[in-house]
Amino acid sequence: xxxxxxxxxxxxxxxxxxGLFEASxxxxxxxxxxxxxxxxxxxxxxxxxxxxxxxxxxxxxxxxLHRVGEAREVPNAIARIAGERQMxxxxxxxxxxxxxxxxxxxxxxxxxxSAAPGLEVSATERGQRRALAAAADLGxxxxxxxxxxxxxxxxxxxxxRPRSASLLPACHVAVFGREALVESLRQAGLALEAWHEGAxxxxxxxxxNFITGPSRTADIELTLTRGVHGPKEVHAVFVxxxxxxxxxx
Amino acid sequence: xxxxxxxxxxxxxxxxxxxxxxxxxxxxxxxxxxIGLRREAFDEFPEGEALRDQARAIKEATxxxxxxxxxxxxxxxxxxxxxxxxxxxxxxxxxxxxDIARRTGSGMAVKSKSMATEEIHLNEALEAAGVTPVETxxxxxxxxxxxxxxxxxxxxxxxxxxxxxxxxxxRELGRETQPDPEVLTRIARAELREKFLxxxxxxxxxxxxxxxxxxxxxxTNEGNGRMVTSLPRVHVAVMGVEKVxxxxxxxxxxxxxxxxxxxxQKLSVYTSLVNGPRRxxxxxxxxxxxxxxxxxxxxxxxxxxxxxxxxxxxxGACLNVCPVYRQIGGHAYGxxxxxxxxxxxxxxxxxxxxxxxxxxxxxxxGACADACPVRIDIPRMLVELRKEVDERRIAPWxxxxxxxxxxxxxxRPALYRLSARLGRLFQRxxxxxxxxxRLPLFLGxxxxxRDLPPVAARTFxxxxxxxxxxxxx
Numbered sequence: 018x019x020x021x022x023x024x025x026x027x028x029x030x031x032x033x034x035x036g037l038f039e040a041s042x043x044x045x046x047x048x049x050x051x052x053x054x055x056x057x058x059x060x061x062x063x064x065x066x067x068x069x070x071x072x073x074x075x076x077x078x079x080x081x082l083h084r085v086g087e088a089r090e091v092p093n094a095i096a097r098i099a100g101e102r103q104m105x106x107x108x109x110x111x112x113x114x115x116x117x118x119x120x121x122x123x124x125x126x127x128x129x130x131s132a133a134p135g136l137e138v139s140a141t142e143r144g145q146r147r148a149l150a151a152a153a154d155l156g157x158x159x160x161x162x163x164x165x166x167x168x169x170x171x172x173x174x175x176x177x178r179p180r181s182a183s184l185l186p187a188c189h190v191a192v193f194g195r196e197a198l199v200e201s202l203r204q205a206g207l208a209l210e211a212w213h214e215g216a217x218x219x220x221x222x223x224x225x226n227f228i229t230g231p232s233r234t235a236d237i238e239l240t241l242t243r244g245v246h247g248p249k250e251v252h253a254v255f256v257x258x259x260x261x262x263x264x265x266x
Numbered sequence: 267x268x269x270x271x272x273x274x275x276x277x278x279x280x281x282x283x284x285x286x287x288x289x290x291x292x293x294x295x296x297x298x299x300x301i302g303l304r305r306e307a308f309d310e311f312p313e314g315e316a317l318r319d320q321a322r323a324i325k326e327a328t329x330x331x332x333x334x335x336x337x338x339x340x341x342x343x344x345x346x347x348x349x350x351x352x353x354x355x356x357x358x359x360x361x362x363x364x365d366i367a368r369r370t371g372s373g374m375a376v377k378s379k380s381m382a383t384e385e386i387h388l389n390e391a392l393e394a395a396g397v398t399p400v401e402t403x404x405x406x407x408x409x410x411x412x413x414x415x416x417x418x419x420x421x422x423x424x425x426x427x428x429x430x431x432x433x434x435x436x437r438e439l440g441r442e443t444q445p446d447p448e449v450l451t452r453i454a455r456a457e458l459r460e461k462f463l464x465x466x467x468x469x470x471x472x473x474x475x476x477x478x479x480x481x482x483x484x485x486t487n488e489g490n491g492r493m494v495t496s497l498p499r500v501h502v503a504v505m506g507v508e509k510v511x512x513x514x515x516x517x518x519x520x521x522x523x524x525x526x527x528x529x530x531q532k533l534s535v536y537t538s539l540v541n542g543p544r545r546x547x548x549x550x551x552x553x554x555x556x557x558x559x560x561x562x563x564x565x566x567x568x569x570x571x572x573x574x575x576x577x578x579x580x581x582g583a584c585l586n587v588c589p590v591y592r593q594i595g596g597h598a599y600g601x602x603x604x605x606x607x608x609x610x611x612x613x614x615x616x617x618x619x620x621x622x623x624x625x626x627x628x629x630x631x632g633a634c635a636d637a638c639p640v641r642i643d644i645p646r647m648l649v650e651l652r653k654e655v656d657e658r659r660i661a662p663w664x665x666x667x668x669x670x671x672x673x674x675x676x677x678r679p680a681l682y683r684l685s686a687r688l689g690r691l692f693q694r695x696x697x698x699x700x701x702x703x704r705l706p707l708f709l710g711x712x713x714x715x716r717d718l719p720p721v722a723a724r725t726f727x728x729x730x731x732x733x734x735x736x737x738x739x
Contacts, residue, residue, distance in 0.1 A: 020340065023352035026565055027333045027507070033569035040326035042512040043519055074532070137547045146549050147497070151463060167532045176547025180496045184489060202533075206518030209539075213479045213514060223545060224496065227521075227537035232489040235529075236405035236421060238428050239296055240447040245404055245455055246462075247489025247536065 049210035056204060057196065064195040067165045068255060071198060074168030078230030079243065080251045088259040092122035095157060095190055098252055099128055104154035104188065108146075111135040111177025115159045115192060116262035128155075135177040147181060156182035159262055160193035160253070161225075162208055166201040169229045170253060173212075180224055189228075189248040194260035269356075269387070269616050272600030276623040279598040289425050293595050296424045300586040303530025304637070311532075317523050322640040324516045325508075325577040329568060335477040335510045336559065342480025346542035348555040355562055356386035356615075362558050363388060363469065363502055367397045370500045370554065372466035376458075378484065378491040379403035380471025381419060381580055382504045382560055385602045385615060388469070399469070400461045402490040404454055411438045417596030417604065419582040420528050425595060458490070468494035468552065472505035473579070474520060475557070476539075478513045482557060484538045485524065487531075495540050501552040503540070506560050508576040520579065527639040528581040563615045571650050575610040577640045584634035584644060590627050599624060606634035606644045613651055622660045625651040689721040696720075 046052050060067065072082045083094050099107065107130040112118035114135075123130040131149055138146070150156065158178070162171035170191050174180045183189045199205055209225075232247030243249045272279065283289055308314045328335055340350045353359035367375065375397055377383065389410070392399040401410040405423035409416055411434050416422030423431075432445040441453050470491060474483040482503045484491035495501050511517055525531040544551025567573050585591045585605030596604035601620065603611040606628055613621045625648060634644040655661045656669060675682050696702045701717040704710060712718065 018352040018354050018358065020350070020352060023354070023559065023561070024333050024337065026354075026561070027336065027568065030565050030568040030570075031330075031333060034330075034573075037330060038326065040323040040330065042324050042327045043320060043515045045513050045515045078531075078535075133549060135547075138549075143549050147463075151459070169533055174548055174551070175545065179549040180492065181550055184492050184496065202518050202522050206515050209479075209514035209518075223548075224541060224551065225539035226492060227533060227539075229531070229533045229535050229537075231535070232487070233535055234404045234451060234488050236403070236408065236423050237426075237431055237447040237450055238292075239299055239421070239424070240428075242447050242451040245451055245488040245490075246402065246458065246493055 046207055046210055049207055049213075050215040053207055053211040056199075056207065060198060060200070061195070063200075064198055067198045067200055068195070070165040070200075071163055071168060074165065075230075075253060076168070078168050079233070080168060080230050080253060083252060083254045084257065085254060086257050088117045088256050091117055091192055091254055091256060092119050092126065094254050095119065095155070096123060096126040096128060098188070098190060099155050102154070102188065105129060106149075106153045107131070107155045107157060108150045108153040108179070108182050108186065109133065109157035110159055110179065110182060114175075114177040114262070115157065116194065116256075116260040117192075119157055133177050133179045133182070137176070146179070150179065150181035150185045153186045155188045155190060156184070156186040156248070157190050157192065158183045160191045160197045162199055162205055163193050163197045163253070164199055164202060164205050164227075167229055169205075169227050170251075171205060172226050172228065174224045174226075178223075180226070183226065183228060184247050187244060187248055188250045188252070189231075190252045190254060191228075192254045192256060192260070194256045194258070194262065196262075269385075269601055269612075269620070271616075271620060276598070276600065276627065279600055280594045280627075283594040283598045288427060289595055290593075292424055292427075293592055296418070296421060297586040297592045300421075300529070300582070304527055304583060304586070305530075307526035307530040307532065311522075311526065314523060314526065317519055318639055318641060321519050321523055322577065324511060324519060325640055328511060329508070329573070329576060332507065332510070332568065335512055336507060338477040338512075339475055339480060339510050340559075342477065343542060343555075343557055346480055346555075348480070348542040348557060351556060351558045353558055353560050353562070359386045359504060359558055359560050359562070360388055360391040362556075363504070364391060364395050364397075366500065366502055366554075366556055367392065367395065367467055370466060372397055372500065374398045374400060374461065374465045375467040375469050376400050376402050376461050376465040376490075376494050376498060377406075377469045378471075378486060378494040379406050379422070380469070380504060381602065382471040382506055383469060384416065385562065386504070386560070388504070397467070400458070400465065402458050402462070402488075402494065403486070404451060404488060407454055407458065408434065411435075415597070415602070418585060419580050419603070419605070419608075421582070425597070462490075462493040462497050465498045466500060468498035468501045470494055470501070470503045472503045472509055472557075473524070474517055475505060475510045476512075476514055476517050477510050480541065481514075482540045483517060484540065485521075485534045485536070486538070487529075487535045489536055491538050492536055495538060495552070496550045499552055500554045500556070501540070501543075502556045502558060504558045504560060506562070507564055508578075523639045524579055524581055527579070527583040527637070563617075567614055571654065572610050572614050572647055574642050574647060575607060575614060575644075577642050578607050578611070579639060581639060583637040583639065584642075587633040587637045589629055589631060589633070594627075599627070606648070607638075607642065610644065610647050610651070618651060618654050618658060619660050621651060622655045622662070625655050683725075683727065686721050686725050686727075690723070693720050
């Protein structure tokens with residue numbers, strides 16, 4: 018069936034309806050980019066409360082929050098998580114997307130680390146990178162939004178921001194600063210509207226993932242089990258200052 | 267007609283379910299747990315009630331301009347390099363997916379949980395065409411290994427014990443193991459990880475599609491939805507036309523209530539917003555993205571009696587609270603969609619003949635409408651279905667005779683009064699302790715499991731008449 022035939026069929030049925038009640042979709046914010054910038058300035062005043070709320074909710078869904086003062090302390094925090102679990106290999110986002118370069122400093126701490134390239138690479142290299150991620154113990158990513166209400170990390174894929182880093186390794190470590198914090202799902206919705214309106218075209222094709230805790234299932238006798246397909250553990254490292262990232266939303 | 271009618275009558279299917287002691291136990295535990303989790307989630311979310319009203323309004327508003335929103339969705343998906351296909355029937359949808367599989371030379375397809383692909387019986391068609399479908403949701407994987415069908419919309423394998431799953435894994439995968447959910451899950455992870463990395467084709471449903479951005483949204487807890495949409499070369503999403511929502515703002519309204527209604531989580535672990543094929547610079551993502559828009563009886567209901575069931579989010583909340591579902595479970599319904607909403611969806615997909623028995627598999631208590639995140643008035647539509655089944659003479663003849671007789675009785679006051687008097691006379695030998703406990707002949711089937719209240723010594727009408735006389739005096 019063609020698009021025209023299919024839509025004609027729908028219009029035909031729509032024409033037969035009678036006595037429908039008045040209803041409208043949610044009203045979308047006008048000029049979402051400006052509204053978001055304004056909101057971000059307000060949120061900057063309340064980041065401490067929002068972080069506390071995020072911590073509570075994130076831990077409730079099985080996440081582990083670590084706090085560091087400055088960006089340069091991040092590699093240590095990651096190395097500690099890896100060390101406690103005898104993990105040896107790491108895949109990470111590109112330095113620009115993450116806000117800091119971890120490959121060298123983690124390598125110096127004995128972790129075989131590969132950071133994603135920031136540009137398009139050949140299909141062969143993509144295959145190799147995927148195999149690396151599948152074999153890695155730990156994946157390091159940035160965070161585009163951290164939603165306090167639900168303890169959710171939002172990550173947007175793109176160049177230098179592989180989806181697999183938060184998916185294939187058994188342990189995911191996400192690094193974020195206070196600018197990523199929003200209070201609610203509603204505010205995240207505003208960010209998504211802004212992303213839709215104002216993002217450069219090459220960003221828009223991305224896959225956006227809301228991650229709320231480690232992968233889980235209750236499919237066998239309703240017994241909660243972690244790490245079915247995605248990571249068994251999710252850690253978030255909060256960096257109080259000095260993390261500068263080109264956020265995508 | 268897209269689905270084959272079950273081989274045995276509902277009475278028999280329900281009877282078997284009632285005698286299955288494990289099933290009874292599993293159903294009670296699962297549905298009770300889901301009910302509790304849902305209640306807690308909404309108790310600590312006071313804005314939830316207003317959001318449910320808003321979600322309902324968004325669904326209705328979208329339906330009122332469905333052509334517009336679908337066109338917007340299609341345009342935006344095509345702008346991103348995705349392809350959209352149009353399936354009037356289950357057969358069309360299967361053919362579209364098979365053509366894509368053939369053209370891309372796909373030998374194996376990994377699937378994330380999808381009721382739409384269950385509804386069109388895609389797996390059988392893929393197998394027949396030489397493409398191996400692999401279900402990757404743990405519950406669906408278990409069901410597929412056991413050659414069964416899901417028994418709950420969101421917990422497809424709740425009717426299985428961990429012991430049964432361990433036996434199944436030993437038999438089908440050659441892995442001897444303890445009946446421990448943790449160990450069983452680890453085995454499934456390893457088995458399926460291989461498949462994710464090998465598969466050429468990823469097949470999903472869609473929880474929503476955002477028209478304004480051309481985004482297909484998948485909600486999972488396990489992460490299989492992310493695997494299926496990121497690793498294979500080709501991604502095909504099969505989606506009912508009613509799943510489109512206008513904007514990201516609308517989407518967040520649904521996200522705020524969906525998981526709470528389904529599992530009591532604030533959000534499911536993964537909400538994936540998929541925007542077509544891999545973009546330049548990305549390491550993963552499919553080279554091709556296809557969306558199959560599915561009619562299969564839905565479009566006719568835009569102006570039909572089941573219109574409201576097009577609001578359904580497939581959360582499963584109405585199943586958990588339904589006194590019938592809680593007793594007989596999903597399989598006894600006999601079709602893809604079980605539970606109260608399932609009866610309506612079955613009628614939508616397969617016509618009213620398919621639910622001539624199922625339309626009565628409800629006590630009309632209203633718990634489903636109460637639990638529904640978008641407040642679908644399921645009991646009202648069940649009553650309408652019963653009426654349609656009767657009017658179109660699909661219902662069994664004894665039922666039509668009895669209803670016809672009752673109908674004419676209720677329309678004629680004199681006859682009604684007379685029959686009350688006659689009833690009082692004839693019931694005398696059967697009334698024991700204020701109830702009719704056993705009726706003779708074929709009527710005995712009714713009283714076998716319940717009492718029949720007798721005609722009162724003085725009917726309401728008689729007492730009313732007395733009161734009216736007293737008032738006048």
